[in-house]
Amino acid sequence: MIYLILSILISSGLFVIFKYFGIFKVDVLKAIIVNYLVAFSLGFLLAERKIPITEIYTQQWFPGALILGALFISIFFVMAMTAQKNGVSVTSIAGKMSVVVPVFFGVILYNESVTFLKVIGIIIALVAVYLSSVKDEKSNNKGTLLYPVLLFLGSGAIDTLIKYIQSTHVDDRDISIFSGTLFGIAFVFGIIILAIKTIKKRTPFGFKNIIAGIVLGVPNYFSIIFLIKALQNKNFESSTLFTVNNVGIVIVSTLIGLLLFKEKFSVKNRIGVVLAVLGIVIVAMA
Template identity: 30%
Template sequence: MIYLLFSILGSVAVGVFFKYIKKYAINIFEIIIINYVITSLFSFFIFQVDFNQISVNMPWEIILALGILLPTIFVVQFYAIKHAGLIKTDIAQRLSLLIPILAAIFIFQEELNTMRYVALAVGLVSVYFILNKGNAIKTSTSNKSTYYLLGTFLGFGVIDICFKKLALYSAIPYTQSLFYVFATALILSLVAYTLGTRKNIFMIKKLNLASGIFIGGLNFVNIIFYMKAHQHFSSNPTIVFAGMNFGVIFLGTLLGYTLFNEKLNKKNIIGLALAALAITLLIISLN
Protein backbone atom coordinates (compact mmCIF):
# COMPACT_ATOMS: atom_id res chain seq x y z
CA MET A 1 0.00 0.00 0.00
CA ILE A 2 3.04 2.27 0.27
CA TYR A 3 2.90 3.08 -3.47
CA LEU A 4 -0.73 4.12 -3.17
CA LEU A 5 0.04 6.22 -0.09
CA PHE A 6 2.75 8.20 -1.90
CA SER A 7 0.44 8.71 -4.88
CA ILE A 8 -2.29 10.05 -2.59
CA LEU A 9 0.18 12.41 -0.89
CA GLY A 10 1.36 13.73 -4.27
CA SER A 11 -2.18 14.32 -5.49
CA VAL A 12 -3.31 16.08 -2.30
CA ALA A 13 -0.15 18.22 -2.26
CA VAL A 14 -1.15 19.66 -5.66
CA GLY A 15 -4.54 20.71 -4.27
CA VAL A 16 -2.96 22.23 -1.17
CA PHE A 17 -0.54 24.20 -3.34
CA PHE A 18 -3.35 25.62 -5.47
CA LYS A 19 -5.18 26.57 -2.29
CA TYR A 20 -2.21 28.64 -1.19
CA ILE A 21 -1.50 30.24 -4.56
CA LYS A 22 -5.04 31.04 -5.75
CA LYS A 23 -4.84 34.58 -4.33
CA TYR A 24 -2.11 35.40 -6.86
CA ALA A 25 -2.58 36.16 -10.57
CA ILE A 26 -1.51 32.84 -12.10
CA ASN A 27 -1.91 31.55 -15.66
CA ILE A 28 -3.09 27.94 -15.56
CA PHE A 29 -2.04 27.34 -19.18
CA GLU A 30 1.55 28.39 -18.59
CA ILE A 31 1.69 26.27 -15.44
CA ILE A 32 0.43 23.24 -17.40
CA ILE A 33 3.17 23.65 -20.02
CA ILE A 34 5.99 24.01 -17.48
CA ASN A 35 4.54 21.08 -15.55
CA TYR A 36 4.96 18.81 -18.57
CA VAL A 37 8.43 20.16 -19.31
CA ILE A 38 9.45 19.02 -15.82
CA THR A 39 7.70 15.63 -15.95
CA SER A 40 9.23 14.96 -19.39
CA LEU A 41 12.73 15.85 -18.19
CA PHE A 42 12.38 13.80 -15.00
CA SER A 43 11.16 10.71 -16.85
CA PHE A 44 13.85 11.06 -19.54
CA PHE A 45 16.83 11.34 -17.20
CA ILE A 46 15.67 9.27 -14.23
CA PHE A 47 14.45 6.33 -16.31
CA GLN A 48 17.13 6.67 -19.00
CA VAL A 49 14.77 6.55 -21.96
CA ASP A 50 16.13 4.43 -24.80
CA PHE A 51 14.87 5.66 -28.17
CA ASN A 52 16.02 2.36 -29.71
CA GLN A 53 13.03 0.73 -28.01
CA ILE A 54 10.57 2.71 -30.11
CA SER A 55 8.47 0.33 -32.20
CA VAL A 56 5.07 -0.02 -33.79
CA ASN A 57 4.19 -2.45 -31.00
CA MET A 58 4.18 0.31 -28.40
CA PRO A 59 0.74 1.29 -27.02
CA TRP A 60 0.63 4.43 -29.15
CA GLU A 61 -3.17 4.72 -28.90
CA ILE A 62 -2.95 4.86 -25.09
CA ILE A 63 0.03 7.24 -25.18
CA LEU A 64 -1.80 9.59 -27.55
CA ALA A 65 -5.03 9.38 -25.55
CA LEU A 66 -3.23 10.30 -22.31
CA GLY A 67 -1.19 12.98 -24.10
CA ILE A 68 -4.46 14.64 -25.07
CA LEU A 69 -6.46 13.94 -21.92
CA LEU A 70 -3.93 15.00 -19.27
CA PRO A 71 -3.56 18.67 -20.28
CA THR A 72 -7.20 18.84 -21.34
CA ILE A 73 -8.50 17.70 -17.95
CA PHE A 74 -6.39 20.40 -16.28
CA VAL A 75 -8.20 23.05 -18.33
CA VAL A 76 -11.65 21.45 -18.00
CA GLN A 77 -11.25 21.15 -14.23
CA PHE A 78 -10.07 24.78 -14.01
CA TYR A 79 -13.16 26.07 -15.84
CA ALA A 80 -15.47 23.68 -13.97
CA ILE A 81 -14.29 25.25 -10.71
CA LYS A 82 -14.66 28.72 -12.24
CA HIS A 83 -18.22 28.23 -13.55
CA ALA A 84 -19.70 25.58 -11.21
CA GLY A 85 -17.64 25.99 -8.05
CA LEU A 86 -15.18 23.83 -6.15
CA ILE A 87 -17.79 21.67 -4.40
CA LYS A 88 -19.57 20.48 -7.55
CA THR A 89 -16.27 19.97 -9.38
CA ASP A 90 -14.94 17.89 -6.49
CA ILE A 91 -18.10 15.78 -6.57
CA ALA A 92 -17.75 15.22 -10.33
CA GLN A 93 -14.09 14.23 -9.97
CA ARG A 94 -14.69 11.79 -7.11
CA LEU A 95 -17.77 10.22 -8.70
CA SER A 96 -15.60 9.45 -11.76
CA LEU A 97 -14.47 6.51 -9.59
CA LEU A 98 -17.55 4.69 -10.94
CA ILE A 99 -16.05 4.52 -14.45
CA PRO A 100 -12.80 2.66 -13.59
CA ILE A 101 -14.64 0.38 -11.14
CA LEU A 102 -16.98 -0.71 -13.92
CA ALA A 103 -13.91 -1.16 -16.14
CA ALA A 104 -12.23 -3.29 -13.46
CA ILE A 105 -15.20 -5.64 -13.47
CA PHE A 106 -16.09 -5.75 -17.17
CA ILE A 107 -12.75 -4.98 -18.91
CA PHE A 108 -10.07 -6.23 -16.51
CA GLN A 109 -12.28 -9.14 -15.35
CA GLU A 110 -11.69 -8.62 -11.64
CA GLU A 111 -13.79 -10.74 -9.31
CA LEU A 112 -14.88 -8.68 -6.32
CA ASN A 113 -15.35 -10.41 -2.99
CA THR A 114 -18.09 -9.42 -0.54
CA MET A 115 -15.73 -7.33 1.59
CA ARG A 116 -14.72 -5.25 -1.43
CA TYR A 117 -18.33 -4.61 -2.43
CA VAL A 118 -19.03 -3.43 1.12
CA ALA A 119 -15.93 -1.20 1.07
CA LEU A 120 -17.02 0.41 -2.22
CA ALA A 121 -20.55 1.00 -0.93
CA VAL A 122 -19.27 2.55 2.31
CA GLY A 123 -16.78 4.67 0.36
CA LEU A 124 -19.38 6.06 -2.03
CA VAL A 125 -21.64 6.96 0.89
CA SER A 126 -18.65 8.69 2.53
CA VAL A 127 -18.15 10.82 -0.60
CA TYR A 128 -21.71 12.11 -0.29
CA PHE A 129 -21.31 12.98 3.39
CA ILE A 130 -17.86 14.58 3.05
CA LEU A 131 -18.91 16.77 0.14
CA ASN A 132 -22.21 17.78 1.73
CA LYS A 133 -22.00 21.51 2.40
CA GLY A 134 -25.67 22.12 3.01
CA ASN A 135 -27.39 24.60 0.71
CA ALA A 136 -24.18 25.31 -1.22
CA ILE A 137 -24.72 22.24 -3.36
CA LYS A 138 -28.26 23.23 -4.29
CA THR A 139 -27.30 26.28 -6.34
CA SER A 140 -28.32 26.43 -9.99
CA THR A 141 -25.95 25.16 -12.67
CA SER A 142 -25.75 26.73 -16.14
CA ASN A 143 -25.47 24.69 -19.34
CA LYS A 144 -21.83 25.74 -19.71
CA SER A 145 -20.89 24.57 -16.21
CA THR A 146 -22.80 21.32 -16.74
CA TYR A 147 -20.62 20.49 -19.73
CA TYR A 148 -17.45 21.21 -17.74
CA LEU A 149 -18.67 19.03 -14.86
CA LEU A 150 -19.51 16.22 -17.26
CA GLY A 151 -16.08 16.59 -18.86
CA THR A 152 -14.45 16.37 -15.41
CA PHE A 153 -16.43 13.23 -14.59
CA LEU A 154 -15.65 11.46 -17.88
CA GLY A 155 -12.07 12.73 -18.18
CA PHE A 156 -10.78 11.55 -14.82
CA GLY A 157 -12.55 8.20 -15.21
CA VAL A 158 -11.05 7.49 -18.65
CA ILE A 159 -7.58 8.65 -17.54
CA ASP A 160 -7.64 6.13 -14.67
CA ILE A 161 -8.44 3.33 -17.12
CA CYS A 162 -5.71 4.41 -19.55
CA PHE A 163 -3.06 4.44 -16.80
CA LYS A 164 -4.15 0.96 -15.72
CA LYS A 165 -3.80 -0.37 -19.29
CA LEU A 166 -0.41 1.33 -19.66
CA ALA A 167 0.81 -0.22 -16.39
CA LEU A 168 -0.14 -3.70 -17.63
CA TYR A 169 1.52 -3.29 -21.05
CA SER A 170 4.50 -5.68 -21.01
CA ALA A 171 6.28 -5.06 -24.35
CA ILE A 172 8.34 -2.20 -22.89
CA PRO A 173 8.65 -0.83 -19.31
CA TYR A 174 5.90 1.60 -18.34
CA THR A 175 8.61 4.07 -17.30
CA GLN A 176 9.62 4.32 -20.96
CA SER A 177 6.01 4.80 -22.07
CA LEU A 178 5.46 7.55 -19.51
CA PHE A 179 8.12 9.71 -21.15
CA TYR A 180 6.22 9.60 -24.44
CA VAL A 181 2.97 10.39 -22.59
CA PHE A 182 4.49 13.47 -20.95
CA ALA A 183 6.28 14.55 -24.15
CA THR A 184 3.04 14.22 -26.15
CA ALA A 185 1.14 16.24 -23.51
CA LEU A 186 3.86 18.90 -23.61
CA ILE A 187 3.90 19.23 -27.39
CA LEU A 188 0.12 19.34 -27.75
CA SER A 189 -0.39 21.82 -24.88
CA LEU A 190 2.42 24.04 -26.20
CA VAL A 191 0.94 24.07 -29.72
CA ALA A 192 -2.58 24.74 -28.41
CA TYR A 193 -1.39 27.57 -26.15
CA THR A 194 0.72 29.23 -28.85
CA LEU A 195 -2.00 29.05 -31.51
CA GLY A 196 -4.84 29.89 -29.13
CA THR A 197 -3.28 32.86 -27.35
CA ARG A 198 -0.57 33.90 -29.83
CA LYS A 199 1.67 34.56 -26.83
CA ASN A 200 5.39 33.89 -26.60
CA ILE A 201 5.86 31.09 -24.09
CA PHE A 202 9.39 32.33 -23.40
CA MET A 203 7.85 35.46 -21.81
CA ILE A 204 6.35 33.33 -19.02
CA LYS A 205 6.00 34.98 -15.62
CA LYS A 206 8.30 33.92 -12.81
CA LEU A 207 5.41 32.88 -10.57
CA ASN A 208 3.95 30.63 -13.27
CA LEU A 209 7.41 29.18 -13.95
CA ALA A 210 8.02 28.38 -10.28
CA SER A 211 4.49 26.98 -9.88
CA GLY A 212 4.84 24.80 -12.97
CA ILE A 213 8.15 23.37 -11.75
CA PHE A 214 6.69 22.56 -8.33
CA ILE A 215 3.47 21.07 -9.75
CA GLY A 216 5.50 19.07 -12.28
CA GLY A 217 7.52 17.48 -9.50
CA LEU A 218 4.40 16.59 -7.54
CA ASN A 219 2.61 15.19 -10.59
CA PHE A 220 5.64 13.08 -11.47
CA VAL A 221 5.63 11.54 -7.99
CA ASN A 222 1.87 11.08 -8.10
CA ILE A 223 1.75 9.32 -11.47
CA ILE A 224 4.86 7.16 -10.97
CA PHE A 225 3.60 5.71 -7.69
CA TYR A 226 0.08 5.37 -9.11
CA MET A 227 1.51 3.22 -11.91
CA LYS A 228 3.57 1.20 -9.43
CA ALA A 229 0.44 0.61 -7.37
CA HIS A 230 -1.40 -0.70 -10.44
CA GLN A 231 1.47 -3.07 -11.18
CA HIS A 232 1.58 -4.27 -7.58
CA PHE A 233 -2.20 -4.83 -7.49
CA SER A 234 -2.41 -5.98 -11.11
CA SER A 235 -5.22 -8.44 -10.33
CA ASN A 236 -7.04 -6.06 -7.96
CA PRO A 237 -7.51 -2.75 -9.81
CA THR A 238 -10.40 -1.63 -7.61
CA ILE A 239 -7.96 -1.42 -4.68
CA VAL A 240 -6.05 1.27 -6.56
CA PHE A 241 -9.05 3.03 -8.12
CA ALA A 242 -11.06 3.16 -4.89
CA GLY A 243 -8.12 3.56 -2.50
CA MET A 244 -6.82 6.54 -4.46
CA ASN A 245 -10.16 8.35 -4.55
CA PHE A 246 -11.19 7.65 -0.97
CA GLY A 247 -7.69 8.43 0.29
CA VAL A 248 -7.47 11.76 -1.56
CA ILE A 249 -10.85 12.98 -0.39
CA PHE A 250 -10.20 11.83 3.21
CA LEU A 251 -6.77 13.48 3.46
CA GLY A 252 -7.85 16.54 1.45
CA THR A 253 -10.81 17.19 3.75
CA LEU A 254 -8.68 16.63 6.85
CA LEU A 255 -6.04 19.10 5.64
CA GLY A 256 -8.71 21.60 4.63
CA TYR A 257 -10.00 21.53 8.20
CA THR A 258 -6.59 21.72 9.92
CA LEU A 259 -4.67 24.02 7.55
CA PHE A 260 -7.34 26.25 6.00
CA ASN A 261 -9.92 26.33 8.80
CA GLU A 262 -12.63 24.92 6.52
CA LYS A 263 -15.73 24.18 8.56
CA LEU A 264 -16.96 20.62 8.95
CA ASN A 265 -20.56 19.86 9.78
CA LYS A 266 -21.77 16.64 11.38
CA LYS A 267 -22.29 14.97 8.00
CA ASN A 268 -18.72 15.78 6.95
CA ILE A 269 -17.36 14.19 10.14
CA ILE A 270 -19.48 11.09 9.53
CA GLY A 271 -18.12 11.02 5.97
CA LEU A 272 -14.52 11.13 7.20
CA ALA A 273 -15.18 8.21 9.52
CA LEU A 274 -16.84 6.25 6.69
CA ALA A 275 -13.94 7.00 4.31
CA ALA A 276 -11.45 5.72 6.90
CA LEU A 277 -13.63 2.61 7.33
CA ALA A 278 -13.82 2.06 3.55
CA ILE A 279 -10.01 2.24 3.21
CA THR A 280 -9.62 -0.17 6.14
CA LEU A 281 -12.07 -2.62 4.54
CA LEU A 282 -10.17 -2.44 1.23
CA ILE A 283 -6.95 -3.34 3.03
CA ILE A 284 -8.64 -6.20 4.91
CA SER A 285 -10.11 -7.50 1.64
CA LEU A 286 -6.59 -8.25 0.37
CA ASN A 287 -6.14 -10.99 2.96
Protein backbone atom coordinates in the same frame (compact mmCIF):
# COMPACT_ATOMS: atom_id res chain seq x y z
CA MET B 1 2.05 -0.53 0.15
CA ILE B 2 4.66 2.25 0.29
CA TYR B 3 3.91 3.22 -3.32
CA LEU B 4 0.20 3.46 -2.53
CA ILE B 5 0.86 5.73 0.47
CA LEU B 6 3.18 7.94 -1.58
CA SER B 7 0.59 8.15 -4.37
CA ILE B 8 -2.06 9.31 -1.88
CA LEU B 9 0.15 11.97 -0.28
CA ILE B 10 1.57 13.40 -3.51
CA SER B 11 -1.77 13.42 -5.34
CA SER B 12 -3.34 15.30 -2.41
CA GLY B 13 -0.53 17.83 -2.67
CA LEU B 14 -1.48 18.56 -6.30
CA PHE B 15 -4.87 19.91 -5.18
CA VAL B 16 -3.13 22.23 -2.71
CA ILE B 17 -0.82 23.54 -5.42
CA PHE B 18 -3.79 24.29 -7.67
CA LYS B 19 -5.46 26.15 -4.82
CA TYR B 20 -2.40 28.38 -4.48
CA PHE B 21 -2.49 28.98 -8.24
CA GLY B 22 -5.76 30.81 -7.65
CA ILE B 23 -4.42 32.71 -4.66
CA PHE B 24 -1.33 33.95 -6.50
CA LYS B 25 -3.14 34.56 -9.80
CA VAL B 26 -1.08 32.04 -11.74
CA ASP B 27 -1.94 31.54 -15.40
CA VAL B 28 -3.12 27.93 -15.19
CA LEU B 29 -2.48 26.99 -18.83
CA LYS B 30 1.07 28.36 -18.88
CA ALA B 31 1.94 26.73 -15.56
CA ILE B 32 0.52 23.40 -16.73
CA ILE B 33 2.58 23.57 -19.93
CA VAL B 34 5.79 24.12 -17.93
CA ASN B 35 4.72 21.36 -15.55
CA TYR B 36 4.47 18.87 -18.41
CA LEU B 37 7.87 19.88 -19.76
CA VAL B 38 9.37 19.25 -16.31
CA ALA B 39 7.59 15.88 -15.95
CA PHE B 40 8.62 14.89 -19.49
CA SER B 41 12.27 15.68 -18.69
CA LEU B 42 12.17 13.69 -15.45
CA GLY B 43 10.66 10.72 -17.26
CA PHE B 44 13.55 10.46 -19.69
CA LEU B 45 16.27 11.37 -17.19
CA LEU B 46 15.16 8.73 -14.66
CA ALA B 47 14.29 5.98 -17.17
CA GLU B 48 15.68 2.53 -16.32
CA ARG B 49 15.91 1.57 -20.00
CA LYS B 50 16.86 4.25 -22.52
CA ILE B 51 14.81 4.47 -25.71
CA PRO B 52 15.75 7.07 -28.36
CA ILE B 53 13.06 9.71 -28.77
CA THR B 54 12.99 8.95 -32.51
CA GLU B 55 11.87 5.39 -31.72
CA ILE B 56 9.19 6.22 -29.16
CA TYR B 57 6.40 6.11 -31.74
CA THR B 58 7.25 2.46 -32.49
CA GLN B 59 6.45 1.31 -28.94
CA GLN B 60 3.22 -0.65 -28.40
CA TRP B 61 2.09 1.77 -25.70
CA PHE B 62 2.54 4.92 -27.82
CA PRO B 63 -1.10 5.18 -29.10
CA GLY B 64 -2.30 4.92 -25.50
CA ALA B 65 0.19 7.55 -24.41
CA LEU B 66 -1.11 9.81 -27.19
CA ILE B 67 -4.69 9.54 -25.90
CA LEU B 68 -3.61 9.97 -22.28
CA GLY B 69 -1.54 13.03 -23.16
CA ALA B 70 -4.58 14.74 -24.68
CA LEU B 71 -6.69 13.79 -21.65
CA PHE B 72 -4.05 14.99 -19.22
CA ILE B 73 -3.89 18.55 -20.53
CA SER B 74 -7.69 18.72 -20.65
CA ILE B 75 -8.39 17.27 -17.21
CA PHE B 76 -5.55 19.10 -15.48
CA PHE B 77 -7.05 22.37 -16.67
CA VAL B 78 -10.48 21.26 -15.41
CA MET B 79 -8.91 20.22 -12.09
CA ALA B 80 -7.34 23.64 -11.63
CA MET B 81 -10.62 25.41 -12.40
CA THR B 82 -12.52 23.15 -9.99
CA ALA B 83 -10.04 23.79 -7.15
CA GLN B 84 -10.35 27.55 -7.64
CA LYS B 85 -14.14 27.64 -7.97
CA ASN B 86 -15.24 24.78 -5.68
CA GLY B 87 -12.38 24.26 -3.25
CA VAL B 88 -9.70 21.67 -2.55
CA SER B 89 -11.84 18.96 -0.97
CA VAL B 90 -14.64 19.23 -3.58
CA THR B 91 -12.03 18.90 -6.33
CA SER B 92 -10.58 15.85 -4.63
CA ILE B 93 -13.97 14.20 -4.25
CA ALA B 94 -15.13 14.91 -7.81
CA GLY B 95 -11.85 13.60 -9.22
CA LYS B 96 -11.30 10.65 -6.94
CA MET B 97 -14.85 9.35 -6.69
CA SER B 98 -14.39 8.68 -10.40
CA VAL B 99 -13.06 5.36 -9.11
CA VAL B 100 -16.44 3.95 -10.17
CA VAL B 101 -15.25 4.13 -13.78
CA PRO B 102 -12.13 1.92 -13.48
CA VAL B 103 -14.05 -0.35 -11.08
CA PHE B 104 -16.70 -0.88 -13.77
CA PHE B 105 -14.14 -1.59 -16.47
CA GLY B 106 -12.16 -3.79 -14.07
CA VAL B 107 -15.19 -6.04 -13.86
CA ILE B 108 -15.73 -6.00 -17.64
CA LEU B 109 -12.12 -6.32 -18.83
CA TYR B 110 -10.43 -8.31 -16.05
CA ASN B 111 -13.35 -10.31 -14.63
CA GLU B 112 -12.88 -8.74 -11.21
CA SER B 113 -15.41 -9.45 -8.50
CA VAL B 114 -18.80 -7.68 -8.47
CA THR B 115 -21.17 -7.95 -5.53
CA PHE B 116 -24.30 -6.28 -4.24
CA LEU B 117 -22.19 -4.26 -1.79
CA LYS B 118 -19.93 -2.99 -4.57
CA VAL B 119 -22.94 -1.80 -6.61
CA ILE B 120 -24.39 -0.04 -3.55
CA GLY B 121 -21.03 1.63 -2.93
CA ILE B 122 -20.88 2.93 -6.50
CA ILE B 123 -24.39 4.40 -6.27
CA ILE B 124 -23.52 6.13 -2.98
CA ALA B 125 -20.35 7.46 -4.65
CA LEU B 126 -22.32 9.07 -7.46
CA VAL B 127 -24.70 10.75 -4.99
CA ALA B 128 -21.69 11.98 -3.02
CA VAL B 129 -20.17 13.66 -6.08
CA TYR B 130 -23.32 15.74 -6.57
CA LEU B 131 -23.86 16.64 -2.92
CA SER B 132 -20.25 17.62 -2.33
CA SER B 133 -20.20 19.82 -5.44
CA VAL B 134 -23.54 21.65 -5.31
CA LYS B 135 -23.65 25.09 -3.71
CA ASP B 136 -26.55 26.33 -1.59
CA GLU B 137 -26.11 29.99 -2.47
CA LYS B 138 -27.58 31.30 -5.70
CA SER B 139 -24.97 31.96 -8.33
CA ASN B 140 -24.85 32.95 -11.97
CA ASN B 141 -21.77 30.78 -12.46
CA LYS B 142 -23.12 27.84 -14.45
CA GLY B 143 -19.72 26.18 -14.36
CA THR B 144 -19.89 25.49 -10.62
CA LEU B 145 -21.32 22.01 -11.10
CA LEU B 146 -20.02 21.49 -14.64
CA TYR B 147 -16.33 21.41 -13.67
CA PRO B 148 -16.68 18.68 -10.99
CA VAL B 149 -18.74 16.53 -13.37
CA LEU B 150 -16.16 16.86 -16.16
CA LEU B 151 -13.39 16.11 -13.67
CA PHE B 152 -15.27 13.01 -12.50
CA LEU B 153 -15.64 11.56 -16.00
CA GLY B 154 -12.18 12.54 -17.23
CA SER B 155 -10.33 11.24 -14.19
CA GLY B 156 -12.16 7.93 -14.48
CA ALA B 157 -11.14 7.62 -18.12
CA ILE B 158 -7.49 8.36 -17.26
CA ASP B 159 -7.35 5.78 -14.45
CA THR B 160 -8.96 3.14 -16.67
CA LEU B 161 -6.55 3.73 -19.55
CA ILE B 162 -3.48 3.80 -17.30
CA LYS B 163 -4.42 0.41 -15.84
CA TYR B 164 -5.15 -1.10 -19.25
CA ILE B 165 -1.97 0.15 -20.93
CA GLN B 166 0.21 -0.67 -17.91
CA SER B 167 -1.04 -4.23 -17.73
CA THR B 168 -0.96 -4.99 -21.45
CA HIS B 169 1.83 -2.98 -23.10
CA VAL B 170 4.29 -1.39 -20.64
CA ASP B 171 7.39 -3.28 -19.54
CA ASP B 172 8.33 -2.69 -15.89
CA ARG B 173 11.57 -1.05 -17.01
CA ASP B 174 9.69 1.42 -19.21
CA ILE B 175 7.34 2.95 -16.63
CA SER B 176 9.34 6.16 -16.37
CA ILE B 177 9.80 6.65 -20.10
CA PHE B 178 6.14 5.80 -20.76
CA SER B 179 5.11 8.41 -18.20
CA GLY B 180 7.55 10.91 -19.64
CA THR B 181 6.16 10.32 -23.13
CA LEU B 182 2.55 10.99 -22.19
CA PHE B 183 3.67 14.13 -20.35
CA GLY B 184 5.58 15.19 -23.46
CA ILE B 185 2.49 14.66 -25.61
CA ALA B 186 0.43 16.71 -23.14
CA PHE B 187 3.09 19.43 -23.42
CA VAL B 188 2.73 19.51 -27.22
CA PHE B 189 -1.07 19.81 -26.97
CA GLY B 190 -0.63 22.57 -24.41
CA ILE B 191 1.72 24.53 -26.67
CA ILE B 192 -0.80 24.31 -29.52
CA ILE B 193 -3.59 25.63 -27.28
CA LEU B 194 -1.35 28.43 -25.99
CA ALA B 195 -0.32 29.38 -29.54
CA ILE B 196 -3.97 29.70 -30.57
CA LYS B 197 -4.71 31.85 -27.52
CA THR B 198 -1.62 34.00 -28.17
CA ILE B 199 -2.84 34.75 -31.71
CA LYS B 200 -6.03 36.17 -30.22
CA LYS B 201 -4.33 38.00 -27.35
CA ARG B 202 -0.57 38.27 -26.86
CA THR B 203 0.59 38.32 -23.22
CA PRO B 204 4.00 37.84 -21.52
CA PHE B 205 4.68 34.27 -20.39
CA GLY B 206 5.45 35.43 -16.85
CA PHE B 207 8.26 34.27 -14.54
CA LYS B 208 5.85 33.24 -11.78
CA ASN B 209 4.08 30.90 -14.20
CA ILE B 210 7.40 29.17 -14.90
CA ILE B 211 8.11 28.75 -11.18
CA ALA B 212 4.56 27.50 -10.59
CA GLY B 213 4.96 24.95 -13.40
CA ILE B 214 8.20 23.62 -11.94
CA VAL B 215 6.63 23.32 -8.48
CA LEU B 216 3.74 21.37 -10.01
CA GLY B 217 5.76 19.25 -12.44
CA VAL B 218 7.88 17.32 -9.95
CA PRO B 219 5.05 15.94 -7.77
CA ASN B 220 2.88 15.42 -10.85
CA TYR B 221 5.49 13.12 -12.38
CA PHE B 222 5.88 11.07 -9.22
CA SER B 223 2.13 10.82 -8.62
CA ILE B 224 1.83 8.84 -11.88
CA ILE B 225 4.96 6.78 -11.24
CA PHE B 226 3.83 5.70 -7.78
CA LEU B 227 0.31 4.91 -8.97
CA ILE B 228 1.60 2.68 -11.78
CA LYS B 229 4.04 0.93 -9.42
CA ALA B 230 1.19 0.33 -6.97
CA LEU B 231 -0.90 -1.17 -9.79
CA GLN B 232 1.87 -3.71 -10.40
CA ASN B 233 1.02 -5.36 -7.09
CA LYS B 234 -0.66 -8.62 -8.11
CA ASN B 235 -2.14 -9.18 -4.65
CA PHE B 236 -4.89 -6.58 -5.15
CA GLU B 237 -7.58 -6.20 -7.79
CA SER B 238 -7.31 -2.88 -9.57
CA SER B 239 -10.80 -1.93 -8.35
CA THR B 240 -9.70 -2.40 -4.75
CA LEU B 241 -6.42 -0.55 -5.21
CA PHE B 242 -8.05 2.42 -6.96
CA THR B 243 -10.63 2.50 -4.18
CA VAL B 244 -8.07 2.61 -1.37
CA ASN B 245 -5.97 5.16 -3.27
CA ASN B 246 -8.92 7.43 -3.94
CA VAL B 247 -10.47 7.35 -0.48
CA GLY B 248 -7.07 8.18 0.98
CA ILE B 249 -6.79 11.20 -1.28
CA VAL B 250 -10.34 12.30 -0.44
CA ILE B 251 -9.65 12.15 3.30
CA VAL B 252 -6.24 13.86 3.16
CA SER B 253 -7.42 16.60 0.78
CA THR B 254 -10.55 17.25 2.86
CA LEU B 255 -8.46 17.68 6.00
CA ILE B 256 -6.13 20.05 4.13
CA GLY B 257 -9.07 22.11 2.87
CA LEU B 258 -10.53 22.44 6.35
CA LEU B 259 -7.30 23.03 8.29
CA LEU B 260 -5.11 24.95 5.85
CA PHE B 261 -7.61 26.93 3.79
CA LYS B 262 -10.46 27.13 6.33
CA GLU B 263 -12.92 26.05 3.66
CA LYS B 264 -16.58 26.21 4.66
CA PHE B 265 -19.11 23.54 3.75
CA SER B 266 -22.87 23.58 3.64
CA VAL B 267 -24.89 20.74 5.14
CA LYS B 268 -25.16 19.15 1.67
CA ASN B 269 -21.40 19.38 1.18
CA ARG B 270 -20.74 17.74 4.53
CA ILE B 271 -23.18 14.95 3.78
CA GLY B 272 -21.43 14.51 0.45
CA VAL B 273 -18.04 14.17 2.16
CA VAL B 274 -19.39 11.54 4.55
CA LEU B 275 -21.10 9.64 1.74
CA ALA B 276 -17.90 9.80 -0.32
CA VAL B 277 -15.92 8.04 2.37
CA LEU B 278 -18.79 5.62 3.10
CA GLY B 279 -19.30 4.72 -0.56
CA ILE B 280 -15.67 4.14 -1.29
CA VAL B 281 -15.16 2.07 1.89
CA ILE B 282 -18.15 -0.11 0.94
CA VAL B 283 -16.58 -0.74 -2.47
CA ALA B 284 -13.30 -1.70 -0.78
CA MET B 285 -15.06 -4.05 1.64
CA ALA B 286 -16.97 -5.64 -1.23
